[in-house]
Amino acid sequence: MEHILRPIYQERASQPETLGVIIVKKVDNIENITDTFDSVLLIIVKEADIPVFTKHYIHQELKMVMHVITEEILNKWLFIGSKRQVVDWIFNGKIVFDRNEYLVNLKSKLHEKPLYGSKIKTGIQFSKLLRRVMEGKEQFNKGNYLDAYSKVTESLHHLARLSVLEKGLYPEVTVWSQVKKIQPAIYKLYEELLFSKESLEKKLELLFLAIEFMINSRTHDGAQHILETMLQKETWAIQQLHTHKELKYYSGDLEVFIEYLIDKGYITVEPITSKNESIQHRYYKVDRDLVESEYVL
Structure with missing residues (x-):
């Protein structure tokens, strides 16, 4: 398989923006790892006009896919977990090109304890949990119990992923198999949702x-x-938070998270004078004394 793909990845490897190339072969009876393809060619580049560029190939009875992704997209997939196969690709795929040991160093980071990016992964899952619970309670209060049920199911999935991250592990596609072993209390909630006679x-x-x-x-x-x-600067406008290189991964859940932390006293609202004297800008500031008393920074 590799000799078939070699001309394709060698051309890409010669380009200065290419950071690394991995080939992943399909494992028998586990087609979801390669999205049903016989092999995946993953090419990571520093920057590109198209963040995710995909091509499909065939050779006799074999089908192959090439993904050219930017480093930013790779980080997004790793932090958010929106494409969980990518962790398996990095760990188990064959490195066929590695500029300045980019992939070797990345694998080393992913093996570290605590997990590479564990704080942001935890924060993102927590913010998603807050959003789903808020939406679920809203539907519950309206008497829309089936819609509330759907949101509770999503909430439990985010809670499950949080519990896996707490143990220093990666949430797998079969996350409930993990949770049953490491966090039976959360697994019990899932069973209650499915099987309770109430x-x-x-x-x-x-x-x-x-x-x-x-x-x-x-x-x-x-x-x-x-x-x-947020402790990196004194006050923040909401747009500054949305465009921060890491906080942008919280996406639409960011504002719900901010309001939750205001309610908990971690963040305060700072009114800032605007051009219109009748209205003020709403800026946000971390209660430094409270945070520093609770965290070892």
Whole structure:
């Protein structure tokens, strides 16, 4: 397989923006690792006009896919977990080109304890959990129990991923198999959602209470990344937070997270005078004394 793809990746490897090239072969009976292709050619570049560029190839009965991705997209996939196969590709794929040991160093970072990027991964999952619980309670209060059920299911998945990250592991595609072993209390909540004989209304009511308790117990770890980042400067406009190189990965959940941390006292609102005297800008500031008393920075 490699000799078939060699002319393709050698051309890319000769380009100065190419950082590394990995070939991943399909494992029998595990087609999801390579998205059903016989092999994946992953090419990482420093920058590109198209952040994710994909081509499909065939050779006799074989089908192959090439992904050319930017370093920023790779980091996004690693931090957010939106393409969980990429971790397997980096760990188990064959490195066929590596500029200045970029991929070797990346694999070393991914093997480190605590996990490479564990704080931001935890923060992102925590913010998603907050959003789903907020949406679920809103639907519950309106009497839309099936919609609330859907949001509770999503909430439990984010809670499951958080529990895996707490153990210094990567959330796998089969995350509940992991959670059953390492966090049985959260697995029990999932079983309650699926199999409890209670009415749907009562089941949801009890689950919201349990999830909110677990949110409160995880606020310290869930908020660490965003609070440490915000301590880099005195005050922040919301657009500055949205465009920060790491906070942008929180995406649409960022503002819900900010409001939650205001309620918890970690962040204060700073009114700033605007051109219009009748209205003020709303800026945000970390309560430094509180944060420094709770975290070792």
